[in-house]
Amino acid sequence: MKITVNGVATAFDAAPSVADVLSADNIALKGAVSVQVNGEFVDEGGYTETVLNDGDELDYLFFLGGGSRR
Amino acid sequence: MEFTEERLSRYSRHILLKDIGIKGQQKLAKGRVLIVGVGGLGSPVALYLAAAGVGVIGIADADVVDLSNLQRQIIHFTPDVGKPKVVSAARKIAELNPDVTVVPHEEFLTAENAAAIIRNYDFVVDGTDSFPAKYLINDACVFERKPFSHGGILRFNGQTMTVIPHETACYRCVFPTPPPKGVVPTCAEAGVLGAIAGMLGTIQAAETLKFLTGAGTLLTNTVLTFDALDMTFRKISVKRNPRCPICGKTPSLVELRDEEPAVCDFSPKGAP
Numbered sequence: 001m002k003i004t005v006n007g008v009a010t011a012f013d014a015a016p017s018v019a020d021v022l023s024a025d026n027i028a029l030k031g032a033v034s035v036q037v038n039g040e041f042v043d044e045g046g047y048t049e050t051v052l053n054d055g056d057e058l059d060y061l062f063f064l065g066g067g068s069r070r
Numbered sequence: 071m072e073f074t075e076e077r078l079s080r081y082s083r084h085i086l087l088k089d090i091g092i093k094g095q096q097k098l099a100k101g102r103v104l105i106v107g108v109g110g111l112g113s114p115v116a117l118y119l120a121a122a123g124v125g126v127i128g129i130a131d132a133d134v135v136d137l138s139n140l141q142r143q144i145i146h147f148t149p150d151v152g153k154p155k156v157v158s159a160a161r162k163i164a165e166l167n168p169d170v171t172v173v174p175h176e177e178f179l180t181a182e183n184a185a186a187i188i189r190n191y192d193f194v195v196d197g198t199d200s201f202p203a204k205y206l207i208n209d210a211c212v213f214e215r216k217p218f219s220h221g222g223i224l225r226f227n228g229q230t231m232t233v234i235p236h237e238t239a240c241y242r243c244v245f246p247t248p249p250p251k252g253v254v255p256t257c258a259e260a261g262v263l264g265a266i267a268g269m270l271g272t273i274q275a276a277e278t279l280k281f282l283t284g285a286g287t288l289l290t291n292t293v294l295t296f297d298a299l300d301m302t303f304r305k306i307s308v309k310r311n312p313r314c315p316i317c318g319k320t321p322s323l324v325e326l327r328d329e330e331p332a333v334c335d336f337s338p339k340g341a342p
Contacts, residue, residue: 006304007304030250030253031247031249031250031253032249032253032254034244034245036306036308039307039309041243041244041308041311041313043246043313059306061229061244061245061293061295061306062227062229062254063201063222063245063249063253063254064222064223064224064227064228064229064254064295065199065200065201065204065222065224065254065255065256065257
C-alpha cells in the first residue's frame, strides 16, 4: 500500500500507524514534529492508534527555532 | 506622504508594479511594523522594509552585536561588535532610507511588556531564536489580534507561516506546546548557513510588504518549508486546530506567560 509522506509516495507492506511512518523516517523523539493526516492534526497521544489507509497523506513538520541571537 | 521627485525616483520600481503603485507605496509609508529580534532573520527584514519605505519600523532586541553574529546578521558590521543591536540596526536603517522612523525597543519581549509594545504596530515579524520567544509572540499577537509572520531556521532549513489571528491557523494550531527539552536544537547549538537566514527573512519581508499593500495572497493557513541542500520548497496546508490551546474552541491559555526555555543538549537523528 502507498502512503504519501511529506509529498512523497511511500510503500508500506501493511497498514502503518502514524508512529510506524515516523519511525520509518527515523523520527524517534517525541514532540519533535507536528503531524497531519489528510489535513487533520493528530495529537501525539494518537500516533500509535491512528492507522493509515492506502492513499492517505501524512505530513509532518519539524520545529525550527532559529533566527536571532547568538 | 508627499511624493516628491526624489521619492518617485526612490520608489519607482515599486510604483511600476500594478499591485503596488502610488497607492501601495502610500500604504507602506503609513505602515508600522515591529521586528522582534534583529538578528539572522530580522536583519534582512529590517533592511528590505527600510528600503521599501515602511513608515515606522520598531525593533525589539536587548542583545549586543557579537562577532559570531556577522556570518548571517547582515545589518551589523564588524565595527558594530559590542554595540546594542538596536543601535547598530537603527543607524543602518537611517542611512538606507531617511523616510523611515525607527523605534528602538532595547529589551526582550516578555509576558509583561509584549502586549503594550505589539499594540503600537500593524504587523509583527518574529525573528527570534528561542521557543519561549516564538510562543510569546504568537500568544501576544493572538490576544492583541495582530497579524504576524512566524519564521524559523536551522542548518539548511527554513520554515515560515503568516498568521491572521482568529482567522487563520496560528503557531499553536500547528505546534500546540513547545518541544520537550533536548528534542530541538537552536542555531547556536546546531549551526545554520548564513544565507538561509537571508532566504527566510526575505520571504518574511515580502509577506510584510504584501500584507501592508494588500498585494497577492499571504502564506496564511500554509507553512512554507525549504531545504536548501537540494533547494526543495514545500507548502503544507494547515487549518485552524479546534484543539488549539489559544485560539481553539476551548482555549486553556487566557493570559500571557513566559514558556520555560528548553535546554537543547543534542540533535536528534532525522531532524533537519
